[in-house]
Amino acid sequence: MSSLMRPQSAIKSALKPALAAGLMASALIATLPARAADTTCPQGACDSAWKTASKDDKAQADAFGETYKAFLDKARTELLTVAAIRAEAERNGFEEWKPGTPVTPGAKYFHINRDRAMALIIGGSAPTSAGLRIVASHIDSPRLELKGRPVDEAQGFALFQTNYHGGIKTYQWTNIPLALVGRVDTKDGKTVQISIGLKGDDPILMIPDLSPHTARDQMKKNARDVVQHEDLDPIVAHGPHGEDGKFSASEWVFRFLKSNYDIEAADLVSAELSLVPAMKPRDMGLDRRLVAAYGQDDRLAAFASMMAAFDTKRLPHTTIIQFADNEESGNVNVSGASSTYLPDLVSELVYAELGEAYRQPLFTRALRASKALSIDVNPGVNPMSPSAWELTNAPRLGFGVNIKLYGRGFDANSEFIAWTRAALDDANVAWQTTTYKVGRAGGGTLGKELAKLNIDTIDFGVPLLSIHTPVAVSDKMDVLALKNAISAFISKAD
Structure with a gap:
């Protein structure tokens, strides 16, 4: 019998009255099909x-x-x-x-x-x-996507402004490593591929949540209001850069994109850049029967x-x-x-x-x-x-x-x-x-x-x-x- 077949216990149970009436068990069991004719799974009536x-x-x-x-x-x-x-x-x-x-x-x-x-x-x-x-x-x-003009700055941090794709619970996207992947298309017909955060030595991005010490007001909210969609903004860079700190964090982001990818700020309008979880797929459970990814x-x-x-x-x-x-x-x-x-x-x-x-x-x-x-x-x-x-x-x-x-x-x-x-x-x-x-x-x-x-x-x-x-x-x-x-x-x- 195939390993993925349903057990025939329900069929055999149905035969018990006939067996009790004196019919030979061997003759009846021999007439059973090689597999159950119906493999539906009523509650408790089939096996994993x-x-x-x-x-x-x-x-x-x-x-x-x-x-x-x-x-x-x-x-x-x-x-x-x-x-x-x-x-x-x-x-x-x-x-x-x-x-x-x-x-x-x-x-x-x-x-x-x-x-x-x-x-x-x-x-x-x-x-x-x-x-x-x-x-x-x-x-x-489901994922986060960069807006057309995504770079913003707050409290000395450069942030990416995002939108969301698909139904998500917003609070689940905070405090996890995120990778930036996608493409940028320029006016001269060039396509630039971007992937940052998936390799082991890549930097990641992250949306920071409040600590329990400062989150008393936040924790009074309904789950859907704990983190607003508009607030799913990951940190991209921090603090002043360059000699004597002449560049702000957001200015440094644009210089980074220009230096590494030859991308101008306007090119981000014609881009498809997504923020996706950076974790690798893993076995889950000590028996390794599940995949978490x-x-x-x-x-x-x-x-x-x-x-x-x-x-x-x-x-x-x-x-x-x-x-x-x-x-x-x-x-x-x-x-x-x-x-x-x-x-x-x-x-x-x-x-x-x-x-x-x-x-x-x-x-x-x-x-x-x-x-x-x-x-x-x-x-x-x-x-x-x-x-x-x-x-x-x-x-x-x-x-x-x-x-x-x-x-x-x-x-x-x-x-x-x-x-x-x-x-x-x-x-x-x-x-x-x-x-x-x-x-x-x-x-x-x-x-x-x-x-x-x-x-x-x-x-x-x-x-x-x-x-x-x-x-x-x-x-x-x-x-x-x-x-x-x-x-x-x-x-x-x-």
Whole structure:
């Protein structure tokens, strides 16, 4: 029995009355299926994958976790994530797709959208015009961003003025090491890459909080008011510089940027500079089963999708693995999932296949015949606050991927959910379901953008602890299960 299969205790319990009536146990047990027909996880009726996993499966999860941590260490922003995925894709035999190139069975391509989003394309046995498999995740994460005129000075300190990207609890971003990463584009067409704080000997930046000795008034405030968004300003430099202290701290910052990067103050208007946690991804817990790292929402799904793409053999349908930008701020911008990038790419692939026979209805029929998997992580049951969930429908770390059942018109239709269940069960992938407390929580995914294209779409997730904080926590077995779930989804024939 696969290490990720659900136990058959519920089935055997149902047989006890028949056994008591005199039926032979051996005959009945012999009729049981090789795996449970339904791997849903009612409260208390199934086990963690760590309990059912073999020694080899645990070793595989550990090894996969090491690869995952190395990926997260590089992929701190969308720009860095696209660069990391491209490098890995090229190492795995993917080539850049050029418009007009037909995608043949087994062909492997990548396509990049403005350095901030991209897609992997894998040729399937069926024509592209007969429908695709699409797996979508986003590669942006909550962070701080520099304003267009970011340098300010207060009490002898040079500070960066920031805005925030995605939902954050502001107080969690104080007193942690921050790195400055991103790019600056100048009027003469030059692009300057900046990365300060990720190397062991780099300086870091930090937003200082009040000490308990002077924070009595602050500690009377509600959590959302302890630190205002406008006050998330990290220290960049301190005190006068130069001979006789002729330069203030803020003046020194501009001189530093000019000397080291040939950047003028005005160039910061055309910059994408982010402040991200500088800590390296680490194992968490003495058993090393958890990963604590920044950026797991949603680069966990991006990593699992990428690895599933590299692990494919022969696919029934051409597959697009989409890595979109800006979901944490509403999918907007030309590299976000609300743009026409994905349908444009599908249209180009269909046109490359059909040539002059291409017609717009053939493109929309290809979308209608497609199946899409939208993936985004979600909060898991937190041992410190389990009451945040209605536990019967709550996702637990280590219990596999979760099929999201939102209700209120957001779910995939029942036949597509059944199709997806069959794909997971046939591949012996551990899964569970997720429904938030009614009216008490929420979140968004890329699924609505795919459904707008008339594509059958289902939402997956992987449970995390401390989601949207500077350091989130995942379970290595879930990361591996998600990769296997994606492989099962894109490999299943209609």
